[in-house]
Amino acid sequence: MTEALLRINGLTLRRGSAAVLDEVSLTLLKGRTLGLVGESGAGKSTLAMAIIGLLMAPEVQLSGSMLYQGQQLVGLSDKRFSQLRGKKIGLIFQDATTSLDPCFTIGEQIIEPLRRHLGLKRDQALERAVELLDSVGIPDARSRLSAYPHQLSGGMQQRVMISIALACSPELLIADEPTSALDVTVQAQIMDLILQRVRATGASAVIVLHDLALTSQVCDDVAVMYAGQIVETGPAHLVLDQALHPYTTGLRSCVVEFDSSELVPLPGTVPSLNEMPSGCRFSSRCAYVQPKCLDARPPLEWVDGRWVACWQLAAIHPKATV
Ligand SMILES: Nc1ncnc2c1ncn2[C@@H]1O[C@H](COP(=O)(O)OP(=O)(O)OP(=O)(O)O)[C@@H](O)[C@H]1O
Ligand SMILES: [Mg+2]
Incomplete structure (x- = not known):
C-alpha cells in the first residue's frame, strides 16, 4: 500500500460565518x-x-486536520x-x-x-x-x-x-x-x-x-469539488470515466460531444455561500433530489473503488456496490 504524503480530514475553512471549505477529506499518496x-x-x-x-487565522478560521507526513498543518505557525x-x-x-x-x-x-x-x-x-x-x-x-x-x-x-x-x-x-x-x-x-x-x-x-x-x-x-465539499474522489479513470455522483456526471456531460443525446447539462448555478442548502449542497441542482437530501449531508462512502457522497446512489446506480 502506497504511503500517504498528505492526509486531509474534515477540513473546514470559514470566512466569517460562511464555510468556504466544508469538511473536506482527501488523501494524496506519495x-x-x-x-x-x-x-x-x-x-x-x-x-x-x-x-x-497562505490562508490562515485571523483571515480565515480553520478546523479539522491536515497531516503532512505526520506533521499537523492546521494551526502551524507562519514561520x-x-x-x-x-x-x-x-x-x-x-x-x-x-x-x-x-x-x-x-x-x-x-x-x-x-x-x-x-x-x-x-x-x-x-x-x-x-x-x-x-x-x-x-x-x-x-x-x-x-x-x-x-x-x-x-x-x-x-x-x-x-x-x-x-x-x-x-x-x-x-x-x-x-x-x-x-x-x-x-x-x-x-x-x-x-x-x-x-x-x-x-x-x-x-x-x-x-x-x-x-x-x-x-x-x-x-x-471533484462542489461548493466547498468533495463529492467524489478516487482514481481519475474511475471517477471521470465511470462517474457515480450526479455532479461529476453533470460536469462530464458539459464536455462530451455536444450532439450527444445523453447530454444533460448542469442546470442552475452554485448557490452563494450564505444560501447553501443545509443537507447536500448539490441538492438545489440535482435531478434525483429526495427529502432526505435536504435534511442531512451525505457522508463520503467507499463505492466501486472511490469515495462518493450521495444519498441517492442506490437509486441512481442500482448496480454500484458499497
Ligand atoms: N478573498 C476572498 N474573500 C471572500 N471570499 C472569497 C475570497 N476568495 C474566494 N472567496 C470565495 O470562496 C469561494 C471559493 O473560491 P475559490 O477561489 O477557492 O474557488 P475556485 O474553485 O478556485 O474557483 P475558480 O475556478 O474560479 O478559480 C467562492 O465562493 C469565493 O467567492
Ligand atoms: Mg481558483
Missing part, C-alpha cells in the same frame, strides 16, 4: 498526482492555498510554513506575471530559495539556477539570469516559475491552473514539462485543473 476539479467558486484555490499556509514552502512544497500559480517579482532579475528569484533552503553559496546557486532554467527548456539560460520578468514571454515566465517551484526538489508540488493563463499552443507543452519534472523527482502533486479531459490524461487521482 508519488501520485491528484487533480482538483469543479466549477468556478468550488473552493479549489482556497484548498490549495490552505494546504500551503514553520515558510520553511516548508519552497523547500518541501513547491508552488505554481496560474499567472506568472503576478507571482514573479518585477523588481528582481530571474536569477535573483531562482537563487533566493536555493540559498535560503539549501544553504548554497552564491556561485553554486547560480550554477544550479542555470541548470534549472535549462531543464525547463529556457534557451540560453545563463544570459537569462540577468533578465527581468517583463523581458520574457508569458510562456517563458511560467517556465521560470516552474523552475523556482522545483528548485529545491520539493516532495509536493501545488499548482493552481498552471497553464490557463497561457496560449493554448503552449499549454500542453508546459503541462508535460511540469509532469515530467514531478515524475523525474518522484514528487507528488496537487493540480487544480478546469479541463476534465486533461485531468484524466495527466492525473492519477481526482477530487
Whole structure:
C-alpha cells in the first residue's frame, strides 16, 4: 500500500460565518498526482492555498486536520510554513506575471530559495539556477539570469516559475491552473514539462485543473469539488470515466460531444455561500433530489473503488456496490 504524503480530514475553512471549505477529506499518496476539479467558486484555490499556509487565522478560521507526513498543518505557525514552502512544497500559480517579482532579475528569484533552503553559496546557486532554467527548456539560460520578468514571454515566465517551484526538489508540488493563463499552443507543452519534472523527482502533486479531459490524461487521482465539499474522489479513470455522483456526471456531460443525446447539462448555478442548502449542497441542482437530501449531508462512502457522497446512489446506480 502506497504511503500517504498528505492526509486531509474534515477540513473546514470559514470566512466569517460562511464555510468556504466544508469538511473536506482527501488523501494524496506519495508519488501520485491528484487533480482538483469543479466549477468556478468550488473552493479549489482556497484548498490549495490552505494546504500551503497562505490562508490562515485571523483571515480565515480553520478546523479539522491536515497531516503532512505526520506533521499537523492546521494551526502551524507562519514561520514553520515558510520553511516548508519552497523547500518541501513547491508552488505554481496560474499567472506568472503576478507571482514573479518585477523588481528582481530571474536569477535573483531562482537563487533566493536555493540559498535560503539549501544553504548554497552564491556561485553554486547560480550554477544550479542555470541548470534549472535549462531543464525547463529556457534557451540560453545563463544570459537569462540577468533578465527581468517583463523581458520574457508569458510562456517563458511560467517556465521560470516552474523552475523556482522545483528548485529545491520539493516532495509536493501545488499548482493552481498552471497553464490557463497561457496560449493554448503552449499549454500542453508546459503541462508535460511540469509532469515530467514531478515524475523525474518522484514528487507528488496537487493540480487544480478546469479541463476534465486533461485531468484524466495527466492525473492519477481526482477530487471533484462542489461548493466547498468533495463529492467524489478516487482514481481519475474511475471517477471521470465511470462517474457515480450526479455532479461529476453533470460536469462530464458539459464536455462530451455536444450532439450527444445523453447530454444533460448542469442546470442552475452554485448557490452563494450564505444560501447553501443545509443537507447536500448539490441538492438545489440535482435531478434525483429526495427529502432526505435536504435534511442531512451525505457522508463520503467507499463505492466501486472511490469515495462518493450521495444519498441517492442506490437509486441512481442500482448496480454500484458499497
Ligand atoms: N478573498 C476572498 N474573500 C471572500 N471570499 C472569497 C475570497 N476568495 C474566494 N472567496 C470565495 O470562496 C469561494 C471559493 O473560491 P475559490 O477561489 O477557492 O474557488 P475556485 O474553485 O478556485 O474557483 P475558480 O475556478 O474560479 O478559480 C467562492 O465562493 C469565493 O467567492
Ligand atoms: Mg481558483
